[in-house]
Amino acid sequence: MLRVGVIGTGMIGEDHVRRLTSTLSGCRVSAVTDVDAERARAVADVAPGARVHDSGEDLVRDGEVDAVVVASWGATHEQYVLACLAAGKPVFCEKPLAPSAKECLRIVEAEAAIGRRMVQVGFMRRYDTAFAQLKRAVDAGTIGAPLLVHCAHRNASVPGHFVADMAITDSAVHEFDIVRWLLDDEIVAVRVLKPRANGHGRDVQDPLLILLETAGGVLIDVETSVNIQYGYDIRAEVVGESGTVELPQAGNVVVRQSGGVTALIAMDWRDRFRQAYDVELQAWVDAAAKGGATGPTSWDGYVATTISEAAVWSMGTGSRVPIKLEDRPVLYAVS
Amino acid sequence: MLRVGVIGTGMIGEDHVRRLTSTLSGCRVSAVTDVDAERARAVADVAPGARVHDSGEDLVRDGEVDAVVVASWGATHEQYVLACLAAGKPVFCEKPLAPSAKECLRIVEAEAAIGRRMVQVGFMRRYDTAFAQLKRAVDAGTIGAPLLVHCAHRNASVPGHFVADMAITDSAVHEFDIVRWLLDDEIVAVRVLKPRANGHGRDVQDPLLILLETAGGVLIDVETSVNIQYGYDIRAEVVGESGTVELPQAGNVVVRQSGGVTALIAMDWRDRFRQAYDVELQAWVDAAAKGGATGPTSWDGYVATTISEAAVWSMGTGSRVPIKLEDRPVLYAVS
Amino acid sequence: MLRVGVIGTGMIGEDHVRRLTSTLSGCRVSAVTDVDAERARAVADVAPGARVHDSGEDLVRDGEVDAVVVASWGATHEQYVLACLAAGKPVFCEKPLAPSAKECLRIVEAEAAIGRRMVQVGFMRRYDTAFAQLKRAVDAGTIGAPLLVHCAHRNASVPGHFVADMAITDSAVHEFDIVRWLLDDEIVAVRVLKPRANGHGRDVQDPLLILLETAGGVLIDVETSVNIQYGYDIRAEVVGESGTVELPQAGNVVVRQSGGVTALIAMDWRDRFRQAYDVELQAWVDAAAKGGATGPTSWDGYVATTISEAAVWSMGTGSRVPIKLEDRPVLYAVS
Amino acid sequence: MLRVGVIGTGMIGEDHVRRLTSTLSGCRVSAVTDVDAERARAVADVAPGARVHDSGEDLVRDGEVDAVVVASWGATHEQYVLACLAAGKPVFCEKPLAPSAKECLRIVEAEAAIGRRMVQVGFMRRYDTAFAQLKRAVDAGTIGAPLLVHCAHRNASVPGHFVADMAITDSAVHEFDIVRWLLDDEIVAVRVLKPRANGHGRDVQDPLLILLETAGGVLIDVETSVNIQYGYDIRAEVVGESGTVELPQAGNVVVRQSGGVTALIAMDWRDRFRQAYDVELQAWVDAAAKGGATGPTSWDGYVATTISEAAVWSMGTGSRVPIKLEDRPVLYAVS
Numbered sequence A, B, C, D: 001m002l003r004v005g006v007i008g009t010g011m012i013g014e015d016h017v018r019r020l021t022s023t024l025s026g027c028r029v030s031a032v033t034d035v036d037a038e039r040a041r042a043v044a045d046v047a048p049g050a051r052v053h054d055s056g057e058d059l060v061r062d063g064e065v066d067a068v069v070v071a072s073w074g075a076t077h078e079q080y081v082l083a084c085l086a087a088g089k090p091v092f093c094e095k096p097l098a099p100s101a102k103e104c105l106r107i108v109e110a111e112a113a114i115g116r117r118m119v120q121v122g123f124m125r126r127y128d129t130a131f132a133q134l135k136r137a138v139d140a141g142t143i144g145a146p147l148l149v150h151c152a153h154r155n156a157s158v159p160g161h162f163v164a165d166m167a168i169t170d171s172a173v174h175e176f177d178i179v180r181w182l183l184d185d186e187i188v189a190v191r192v193l194k195p196r197a198n199g200h201g202r203d204v205q206d207p208l209l210i211l212l213e214t215a216g217g218v219l220i221d222v223e224t225s226v227n228i229q230y231g232y233d234i235r236a237e238v239v240g241e242s243g244t245v246e247l248p249q250a251g252n253v254v255v256r257q258s259g260g261v262t263a264l265i266a267m268d269w270r271d272r273f274r275q276a277y278d279v280e281l282q283a284w285v286d287a288a289a290k291g292g293a294t295g296p297t298s299w300d301g302y303v304a305t306t307i308s309e310a311a312v313w314s315m316g317t318g319s320r321v322p323i324k325l326e327d328r329p330v331l332y333a334v335s
């Protein structure tokens, strides 16, 4: 029975506490903490026997904590993940691994120095059934070699504190990771184009069209629309030499009503990926119980953030920005 | 240039006048008539040079009429079709060929006595691209031998004069014809089941579930819903030994809006089958120009009406009603 | 931590052992048994600490078994479920509850005598996301009052020991349960129609068209096809007064290839309902941990088997068979 | 009865001869010509009474020719269209209007000098039902102001003489025209990106990703894939402020077979747009019968070719190429 401590009990942290307590196998939440102590106490009530700590560092030190979920504000990720590594405790860190490539790199170096995987980054899409099918079809050669990928990442609306960069750092970062994984290929350049702005987006430049190039010559276009009103919708089509493979419409019931045949779409992203979050965290629990980690690595987290930084730069300048990565430690060598 | 006379200039008759005048090749409307003389005159204005007759018989006799479209009230079909046969003029008769099997049979006998095809019945679905593809797939053995057919025939609403029988005689009669044609098989029995009635249907028993059995052992279920509000929707799926083949959703644009992915559906049946009507009537024009007829025969019209009569009987009694057909004249032998 | 004993470690029993061990929260498998002792031992290896019993009765008596899953051959269900009730242990029994209504009734009576729910029957569809959405749409009045339901239950193929009745007792029994649940209405009659047989089915009469009538006047048609080759496919459309609501195509990726746009379909039913099985059994674990049961009741199991018996009778005779139920104990009163 | 002369009786020219002869209303083919005289004679046989001319100029002069269809090799378009204008005869010219903007401009100037429309350019998509629905939805404000358009133009394969430019000048030129029309907006810049090449394309750089910017700030991405094997597929999705609207899958039957639910796709572009070609040419016949023209103008043809030239330039250099247009004659003022 893995005893998990959860740092950060906001919306996603609370979801993970419930998941670890009531849904997953082989784990329980033994400790929580949050900058908002009252909120931490409220969430602790969901997890029988969970104690509340004053700080993430205290939680990491707790002898009844075998492994840690970091779901706090991005700016604090580095310190908590490094604390876990120092304590030799497996850690699941929500995406992005850290807001800057520099911070991510320090995590990579710390883990590489240990010499075995301790960190899993929360890119849950890799655990989604539909994305897994997409990868399987690509890997099986169903469509020949991949040449293009068309993606769209659409949110019905975003909260008031949303700023333009976040369409890259919070939204498109999922695409940055997933296309690397889908294609087993590395992104070498990015360019961000800005069409006319959506009137629902106040001052935010929305949508964006982000173009990625891979080392292997694949071109990827990613639409991010963060105020599109109609729902939360994730689309991806890989175009190959002899065909394409595409995510399905999220499989909801079909209503015939008022002049239309309508497949319902989720408004909330958590509904779309609920099962992926379960599978993702179960995979982490299973690996952490053996002292290690699986799935998206610190290196993946570092690369995704590096691409985000380049994309933010491109959004400002309009130019094509090449991606420069540090040398990849052998720990993260592609198998 | 085939000179066509049109008897009956109601909604469908007027459509045919426009089609013959402005859309089809090798024809023009030279004469029209209607019980409502004023309406006949108004419609004649659409067709340059068309004269208006006082009666269908006058129109048939007109030396400037080479061939006739009968689109008048069903009860008058027999007299006008027989007049055309007597005059040796090819005739296109809207479905049903006649309201009773007895009337249809007199047409069959008159045409059989002539010994060559002169009559085409207006079962336009046979000319619809999607139905043609359905038949092609069945005939090609794509799904193995057909075993079941599931059909639905849905109208958003029906006019105030609609009575329960018409869900059979006006709506399901299309399915009676099309499954015979799809399967190259004959209907041998019918049973009509009545679920709880739709509140939008006033006194009309709606919907119905109609079960057909063929000589070859295929079972067909047909839902007729004549007040289903949401649109005009025709569906059919043929279930075979190794798969199924199904009509597509009518191919309208797909709107993502307000929590749904919606394929628009026609409210009006004329939109759904507009192209089929064009192809159907062009086929008739081309055959009539050579003095003959093609497509659905008088015999097909007689059989469809016979099934309608049995179905109406079953609706009253709830029992399974076998279909008894007269001997098929050699003129209508299956090729 | 609920300690679960599993009786029957065939395909579905083994699935449940893995699920209880590696996927679900708050439970572990403490004991297993099977008529095939070797198989029981092999499956026990999947569940650390599980002991192997010689008989179901031994397992039920085991002090380290808090609750029981019955996944053995249907003919043994009654004895094991009654043993659990006698021992005061919550029990999850795979469908059907028992092969005959008489056996089911004895379980109902035994549970009713205890006066609180102890039994959950394995109708997993009620826990499927898409079926849940279907029910939510119907209950919300999205389509007005339901009038008709069209269902299809298709298996690619069935094993050699399959006999014709099993299309009813093993397959359509799922539809019998789910339409009662969807409509909150009771089945009052059934009729089974037999079309021409599928050549892939050897001597088995396949497919069937099963017609159900509810007390409220809803008509349901269920196609069962057990040798349809192309895949495992479950379809349902509820037709209401102003529209319809339909299960989605199982949400697999879409491949454009070789002249077609193809949504992949599962060949194996376990893939289609994998998540439903997880949710179903977690619900049981959570209720059993409190000493009770939730979801489909013994009464539901009894009714489903009663309808199966009537349907088998109708398949033999071709006649409409009314459903007669015993009085419903107050324990199972509709809330 | 409009007497039409057809210059060029290759594949598309022959199609038009058949269409004018057997499908459309109010016209017949009175003359044909082709560089391959034998082919011209063979095609003339399809059109009763059509004579064969030695040259396009002869055909234009023919007193029995009221209006002309130019379906010859692109390099000859200018001379034949100018000949028609000189003779005062309405002309339908297949796309592109001419291979270079300079040639197109001479046509524009000649027509503008006459002061009324005489030329219709063969951008048939504007007459396609689905594209018309797309425009109607955009114009109705269904999705708010348009911000992005995603297009794909895919051919199963291309003939041996195909060179890389043709993916722009022959394929994407349709998208250049249709997005201008859809958005009522002008293209101001183009950039062509080249991913890794499809192995099926021999030396041809295939696919391309073409980016267009409009005066109003809309960004359009167009994938051209000319060797994608699986079929002919045209896709377009307009992304607006509150939703999107998308072309349907071409509405073919759906086959359930071998592990998939497959909507069939045309291999041949003529199947996809057959009806659009009919409607397009009927519109021309109707306008030509009155001495004028409708639909896509010479100006539209000039603009499309100008964008093609810029795109070809960009393909060579990789840079963003601004579009510079001459002043628009008042004849082509937007109404």
Ligand SMILES: [Mg+2]
Residues within 6 Å of the ligand: A094, A095, A122, A123, A124
């Ligand atoms: Mg995540």
Ligand SMILES: [Mg+2]
Residues within 6 Å of the ligand: B094, B095, B122, B123, B124
């Ligand atoms: Mg008709």
Ligand SMILES: [Mg+2]
Residues within 6 Å of the ligand: C094, C095, C122, C123, C124
């Ligand atoms: Mg079950």
Ligand SMILES: [Mg+2]
Residues within 6 Å of the ligand: D094, D095, D122, D123, D124
């Ligand atoms: Mg064209």
